Amino acid sequence: MKPATTRAWAVVHTWTSLVSTVFMLLLCLTGLPLIFHHEIDGWLGVAAPAPLTAGAPASVDTLAARALADHPGRVIQYIGWDEHEPGLAFVILNATAGSHPNDSITVNYDAARAEKLGPASSALMQVVLRLHVDMFAGLPGKLFLGAMGTLLVAAIVSGVVLYWPFTRRLAFGTIRPRRRTAWLDVHNLMGIVTATWLAVVGLTGVINTLSEPLIGRWKATELDAMTLAHRGEPAVTAKASLDRVLATAREAAPGMEAAFIAFPGSGFSTARHYGVFLKGSTPLTSKLLQPVLLDAGTGAVADTRTLPWYLTAILVSQPLHFGDYGGMPLKLIWAALDIVAIVVLGSGLYLWWTRRRSAGAAAFALAEAR
Structure with a gap:
């Protein structure tokens, strides 16, 4: 040289x-x-999953009702299931469905009994994050x-x-x-x-670091196209059963299991739709999500399609970044x-x-x- x-x-x-x-x-x-955030939270006595109840998960409707009763004045943005602890469910609540994620709280529940276990992360690890x-x-x-x-x-x-x-x-x-x-x-x-x-x-x-603007792009393009046929429809007054919504989403994506449900008005849905995000069962496909959009009133499938390459890149990069x-x-x-x-x-x-x-x-x- x-x-x-x-x-x-x-x-x-x-x-x-x-x-x-x-x-x-x-x-x-x-x-x-x-x-080591899971281990550190455990040492601090926060987010400890045990004792979890063996058996089938409780009704999602029951879990949602319990979470709302435990946190009056808040609404649910997301309900999901921990990939590392099969018996653990988490509920993300906020002041409104569209409030910023930084203002939310995440609470763990026993998935089988729908019983509150405590916050999903310690205050220390939230600051570090x-x-x-x-x-x-x-x-x-x-x-x-x-x-x-x-x-x-x-x-x-x-x-x-x-x-x-x-x-x-x-x-x-x-x-x-x-x-x-x-x-x-x-x-x-x-x-x-x-x-x-x-x-x-x-x-x-x-x-x-580009996740937020890229999710915004997905909402403005892909999600907008998925809901095009439903524009102008009246607002939903009575919402469909969450159990029915989840079962219908699984039928639309055979062989996949639910990762989380985005409630109407949250960042991964629309004002009149639930977004159910499903994942595969292998180590690789478990990091890749497929969204199913469902009408919040009837529970019928509005559309489903694979995520664009840029969101797939984010999903793949996250475990590589943290080595988890x-x-x-x-x-x-x-x-x-x-x-x-x-x-x-x-x-x-x-x-x-x-x-x-x-x-x-x-x-x-x-x-x-x-």
């Missing part, structure tokens, strides 16, 4: 890293406990973190390009004894070892890689600071000599 090209890549690596490092450190530090997702800044915060993730990917690519020119005379894994040189060797070694993982987590994180599709062994691997990523980011910041300080000291000495 020509020296001028190397210098250009070095500039790209330095500035993309510098701009994004503080925010990437925030994401790594908050992402580490999120990998908000910091990780949008820094309490809503959509602008999500998009900003997406931009930082894009810079991280650019830093990874430029770092990989620079790895060979800077280390070609060293055996792989060499750590030289001088303090700053040792940190440089650690930074290079850990960076190249984790480059692929960092790129995957960074790209999937960027995709996840392979059980505890994969979580431990993700956690170890996250810690290595923190070392890479921290060492890069340290190297920049010491180089800047050394350059400043040299310039001061030169000025004094004159």
Whole structure:
């Protein structure tokens, strides 16, 4: 590689890293406990699923009625079933059906007895999640973190390009004894070892930050087309049985099981339709959802179709980002890689600071000599 090209890549690596490092450190530090959020909530005595009752799930109508009775003044936005705990159902409630998700509460229920178990997450993990997702800044915060993730990917690519020119005379894994040189060797070694993982987590994180505008696009195009034939129909006064709605949705998508029900007026339905989202039974298809739109008054199927590619990309990217599709062994691997990523980011910041300080000291000495 020509020296001028190397210098250009070095500039790209330095500035993309510098701009994004503080925010990437925030994401790594908050992402580490999120990998184990189920376990941490259990240790805190929150969202503990036991004791769950064995047997068939209770009537969805009974579950909805119980949740509304437990939370007067609120309405249900979603009812769903936990994929990790078959006996666990969750209910998401808010002030109105169309209220923002950040204002909602999520409560766990025993799916067989429709009995309240408690909040689905501790206050601590909710704060950590908000910091990780949008820094309490809503959509602008999500998009900003997406931009930082894009810079991280650019830093990874430029770092990989620079790895060979800077280390070609060293055996792989060499750590030289001088303090700053040792940190440089650690930074290079850990960076190249984790480059692929960092790129995957960074790209999937960027995709996840786009979820809100992409869901808005789906509602404006696909969902709008699914309800075109029902425009102008009168508002629903008496709603159909949820059990009937769920049974009809399963008939429309044979071999699939319900993931969650979106109530009329919520983010994944319309003012006069239920949205039942079903998933497959294999490890891969369980991450892919198929929506069935049903008339809220009659329970009849209005339309069903597969999700567009961009929403499928979000669904696939989420488990890759958090490493929660392979059980505890994969979580431990993700956690170890996250810690290595923190070392890479921290060492890069340290190297920049010491180089800047050394350059400043040299310039001061030169000025004094004159």
